[in-house]
Amino acid sequence: MRTLYSAMFLLTFGVSAASAATIEMKVNGLVCGFCAQGIEKTLRKNPATADVLVSLEDRLVAVATKEGQDISDADLKHALTESGYEVKAIQRTATPLEDLRAHLVKKAHE
């Protein structure tokens, strides 16, 4: 039974690299929307990318990956470094990018 609960928990909240809905990256130097344009452009070139969200307020770059696809940490760091920025942390979550976007918009209006 415990195994079943664990499996259900993982299915509900757990995230593996292969099934990640959203990859969130904390990025240093992210102060100018004009300059962060390059990050979005670079990440959208990756064939596994479905959508990109950039938040200067949260120093956040989030990538939604296509169903069943992932982008490795090495590729993400390479993309950000090649855009001239520095990744401080990478986290995979099950939160859909649209929910994250809505949350940030709501937070900005509070």
Place this chain on the structure above:
Amino acid sequence: MNRFLRCASSAPVLLAACVPLSTFAKPIAFAQGTTVMAEYGAGTMRELQVFYAPRYFFSLGLGHLALDSDIDARSRDFTYARLNYLVKRWNLESAQANIFSWGSLGSATTGTDSGGRLAWNAGAQFDYETRWVYGSLKSDYYSSSAFNHRIDTLQLGVAPYAHDYATLATWFVVQARRYTGQIHEGTEVAFLLRLFKRGAWIEAGPTTDGHIQAMFMFNF
């Protein structure tokens, strides 16, 4: 006055030429990005630049600089190929600072020349930026057998609100610029309103002499 009218009328033309493209704020926008910039410098200088950045730390491109002297009434025109290089970048938690340098080689004419002569340029820029404050110091040196000039530009800016990636950024900027080499006496001070969103940037405002200072930049 004629010069003012001529340049004021050319600004919309430059903008119209650039709008279908997209541009930048620094001499290097981002890897595999193209930058188009047009500046109208208060009746003293006009510059148009187009750069392409193969990598995030360098870009290559072409430009044209026109200087109209307030002192000897001569014009200086410099058409050049330029290499921009990001010497150092500091990515801090809530700020970024950069040192850029560049070098140009091209052909220059003065108002009395019938043909072009070899000219070169070297320059550097230091900038520091948060989402609330901005400062940059830029120095450009131009040399040919007919002239030597240096143009030093200091900009200090504050934002009335912290913009985000998808929102319009607004900045109030004070610019001070000095020219050497018989171009302009004293310091030219301008009060600029800067607006940018995504890849489009525009800034404009009056100088204390009553001229218009304006810049348009697009990244794509």
